[in-house]
Amino acid sequence: MVFDVQELTVEELKALPDLIGELALGCGYILCGACEKPQ
């Protein structure tokens, strides 16, 4: 690679998908985010 390209990551947030699953949420309001979707 002739170009300088470095990927940036936030390792501290990699467990986020599992952590969110810990919560019991789900009133289904528009855009509230409580509804799980296939990842």
Place this chain on the structure above:
Amino acid sequence: MAERWRIWPAPGEGRFIVFDTESLRFLEVESRVAEILEGVMEGAPYAKLAAEARCSENDISALLLRLQGDSAPTNEEPAGRVPAPLGKLSLNVSHICNMRCSYCYARGGDYGHGPSLMSAQTAVAALEVVRERFGGCRTIQFFGGEPLLNWPAILAVCEYIDANWRDLPVQPRLGVVTNLAYLPDQFDKIVNHFQLHVTVSLDGPAQVNDQHRLLLDGGGSYRVVAENIRRLQSATSQPRAVEATFTMAHRAQGWTGDTLRAFFQDTFDISVVLVAPAWDPNQPGLAHELAPFVRDRVTCLAPGITCRETVDPSGLFDMLPLASKKNSPYWCGAGLATLTVTPAGDIYPCQLFLERPEFRIGNVRHGTWDSGVVERLRGNTKTADHVCRACEVRWACRGCIAVALASRGTLNPRDENFCKLIRQGAEETLKGYRIILLSDGATRQRVRTIVERAFTSRTYA
């Protein structure tokens, strides 16, 4: 190729940050790369770009492949994959409620089906269906109506899981969403023994909560709910989260998502606060009007950097695609990743479909399952929509298909207001993620600690 990459100046001289909207990766690049990408998006010939960058056309091709990463060209899973195990089984154990909230979408708790409680046998039948079809589920949520009015069914499910699902590779998390206007004496023992996660619905202090969240006698609910929160906290580590519905009463009194989150942390030491704008089918624009006051993704996404140590799960949900590098083709998982079962055993995609018999998937007691409903939902993807398929912020797009159905008669949430809100949200999400991305190690560790503490008492590797 327009808008394929987002490019911002980085702190160092001649450095830029690139976000690839396809692979959802962030890269730090030199200025030559930023110029090439701008040129590609403008449709410039590779030969011209190569001459300007003093490299070969092959170098540019290699660069574009590098930006895509090692993964496949698109990381959107093909629609049709059956989640295994199921993401969330919502058991509506009670279609009776001890409150009468003015904005209730469940018609006082029974969704127009009539008051009823789920029997333990029906609850167990639901578990057996989920085990047979999905091999289990990640989360079992007790919902209603008010689920604590049927705490024996909750106990029966917990005991059944404990006795019969130990052999499954994924053990379900157990959670309940409750108004806590009634707290059974036995409940703290259930919470502690089965590690039940409790989310309480409360809109804020009495002056705003009691405008809409009313007891059966018409009085405000704040006082009794606050007492029960403290009672439960004295015996357990719950409730760990609050769901607050943001209404025009909040607006009139000057509340925002941030000040509400601060209230719950100061008053009850609860740091996970989901603030959702009220939705009224008679005022389809209301949620969009309220959303800007509710959602400050920068503060949600960068806890401890720009605001207090509170977390709004909705902001974290926005960040999920960036954290996981996965771009779901679905707006939501109703009927695919989530199922709701009524007291009578009827299966629906989620609780907001309960008044639409054409979306009834089956019945756990009768052993029926209508694949046609599921197939209809499975085909309802962003990638099947010609506008959404080409949208550079589809990674940030999620919405309630039931609300779309009620508001506009379609399972596709896309409309002018919705898309505007998603675009605004995507900008804020990218801004919040960049704040964390560019922060130092100590700050990142602080973010991790806050998020971890908010969600679970366990540590993760």
